[in-house]
Amino acid sequence: MSALPNVETQPAAPVSATDAALKVEDLNLAYMVRGIPRPVLRGVSFEVKPGESYGLVGESGCGKSTTAYAAVRYLPRNARITGGRILVAGEDITKKSGDDLRKFRTNHASMVYQDPGAALNPSTKIGPQVVEAFTVLGQHGDQAMDSALAALKRVQIADPERVMGRYPHQLSGGMQQRVVIAMALASDPQLLVLDEPTTGLDATVEASVLDLVRALIAETSSAVLLIAHNLGVIRTMCDRVGVMYAGKIVEEGRASRVFERPQHPYTVGLLRALPRHGVTKSERPLATIPGTLPQIGTPLPTCVFVDRCPLATDLCRETEPPIVDVGNGQWTRCHHWDRIDQIKEPAPGIAQEPIPHDDLALRLEGVSKTFRAGGHDVPALVGVDLQLFDGETLGLVGESGSGKSTLAKTILGIEGPDPGGHIKLEGHDLSAMAAQRPSGDKRQIQMVFQNPDSALNRGKSVRSILGRSVSKLTGLSGKAVDDRVDKLADSLRLTQRHLDLKPRQLSGGLKQRVAIARAFAGDPRIVVADEPTSALDVSVQAAILNVLSELQAESKTSYLLISHDLGVVRYLADRIAVMYLGRVQEVGDSETIFRGPNHPYTEALLSAVPNIDGEERTRIRLDGEVPSPANPPSGCVFHTRCPRVIQGLCEVTEPPLAEVEPGHLMKCHIPLEELRRLQAQRKELVVEEQSVAPLDEV
């Protein structure tokens, strides 16, 4: 199967150039909030050369997006530049205004935002929107039309004429982002700013958009400023990277150097907080960065990171750390960079016993769910059979629209399943809707939501949120409720003071702890966690994952974990189920799934993840888009995108979910041994090809 496309995942080599396309000098910026200036950038300096891509990383609130918006002078009205300069192609844009600024943006700078759906005008067809990007450059009629077609071809849209006749909502997210990128590149800008360009996209789509952007960067001389919270994205896309903390760049250097040999304690903390290298909960807890980012507007200590730094000494509080050049174009703002190796890794936890698969907590038999939309039946779940054992974590992965969340809602009783299927809790059938379930059943299945801001009632104190859940779920009253609340708070490391606060007074991590505490209020047997950490920063994510695994070890609760982050799934899950178009395609032990051989869909999903460790990896490009669930393909539903499709078989017969080896179930016509051979071959093949053609044309 040499037809498998693969792409070089290393960043393109930087073009040697003398003049920076973007140069930010000692930029200070403040937001006016309720009439008082709150500084958010405190002397940010960096430069990006033509043809180079520069990444800014850091946790939310560090000022990376503000920096990006400042680079094109597209700031909110309450932003004030209080010092420094921003030079784009040698011109200081902090002094520009009105028409000048507009001309600058038309000709020299472009920006791609996180949500392509919001960046396109929903009431105008794609064609006129793309054409407009060229008419503002002074092109007319046919010329602009030709340019627009060429631009769409350039971003690898196969059928530009057809796409131009469509409205934005008729395109998938990945397609929309391609259109936005095409428009951003219309003027061949000197500076291209990408703010979380793939954050809302599925891993497989993200992979192809990133491949595209990388190829485009290589062929233009644009300087690229990329903002992403996903370090893997930065690692694969950027030549150089700056690590931001509290409005300052604390470390800068070549991406490969910074990620492999970080020289600032904050960078070290960030990288260690990520579940990487296949680490799992039974090996060790994840490293966390204690404390929180300084509040915006509060006076800063001499070293911005001192309060959270494991290496901090009195020196750090007395003198501002100098910029230390550590060689190879890397520098750090730290007094103690030479002691960086002394930062301790977390000690291995108590090795957890492997979960015995004998006590069944939950069993799903032929569960289907069909929605009705616009007069059509849209099957969101089709004949799902799953088992959830006592005390284990079952990870649920798949692209958006695969039915993971619908499955969770069906189990919870938020959506009623179609008649015929069975959801069995400890052997007895559960009622379809939560409202009909006896309180004993409600108590057994609880949920942790993705976004704690939405999941916690902002009008109530933590104590009343937890207290109500305790009394409602356990039937306790009076003093017993208070005791139970205190116990819950204790196990989540919430203090008495936290209990009296309202959710918005808590940080994101603390809020999620409250949400977890609430789910555990009635000592549930099963907790469904839908993307429990995706709204959180990596250091907070690490703490939450640790808490979840500790709670599980103590209480033997089963988790159904939905996550798009395979690192998180690998860390927490004992078994993994892969879903596609409402069907379970593969189930197996976490180890088995990550080792392979896999269902071709799982294989593609695993290879799509941008890798922070920069290992040579080959990506499997999934062609085409996820088919509409309303009109699923015949036979195996994955055959339309499967790179290993067997013509004449896959589109005719749907393979059964068969046990291919003990505990490993798969829905594929290709025998396991054949898959093993093919997937091993792919890895070898890639190594050969890479030595010949470093950048595969797609």
Place this chain on the structure above:
Amino acid sequence: MDAAATVTPGPAAGAPSGAVRSERSQARRETLTVLFRKPGFLVGLIILGVWAFCAIGGTNITPYDPFNDFARRHLPPSPEHLFGTDRLGRDVLSRVMVGARDVLLVAPIAALLGVVAGTLVGLTMGYYRGIVDDAISRVVEAFLSLPVILVALLTLVVLGSSTQVVILVVGILFTPIVARTVRSAVIAERQLDYVTAAKLRGESGSYIITREIFPNVLGPIVVELTVRFGYAIFTIATLSFLGVGIQPPSADWGLTVSDEYTNMISGKWWPTFFPAMAIATCVIAVNLIADALSSVTDE
């Protein structure tokens, strides 16, 4: 367990909360400061304060008896009668001051009635959606398509005019408008996960509506109350002008305008002009306050 491995333990996690608390009360102070820094809010508050003072003070603070002190008819404004005298020779200034009484009593009660009823209906529509929402929505739309004044006029003519009936009619006419606003706020709110969480622990619909959702939509409801208050002043003045609102011998502004406006032709503008201005300033003041409140709750 190793210290580095623990998840933001006591001191680290606890330390910011003290700061957070003081920060919160500071944020509230700052919000108030912003409110009081808005010139519109201050102006509105002062104007309304003056009228409230007049209403409370009543005949105790008027320079003349507004009802029984007859001087010469239609005296133009002069140092003795700052706003002149009306067709019966009563002091216009005194009557305008006392005229604040009725409208500042009737309008807030009517607005409150409309907002309370509208909130109940809006909460029900927004939370249950489905058939309940569809059915009530049609009724609300039907109501909204009718001109408020015309319906009020007809109802008052049929039922006979009294203060209670005016309050009731204006309140009911405001109900659908308020219901629509509250409904949209509730719809946004019920999509949040805390509502799902409440359902998962088995809360009843009425508990979720009253205890979970209602406190969070209070902001828009307060804004709606001030806006409706402004409209109520206007509506009641109009009804009084049309003769079905507040009844003589009250010195109500709308009523006075209706009694005096025919004399404008003969150049006697003051008995009409000053009460009319009173209505205008009152409505503007309330709207200024409503604007400031809504911009603060939006932030």
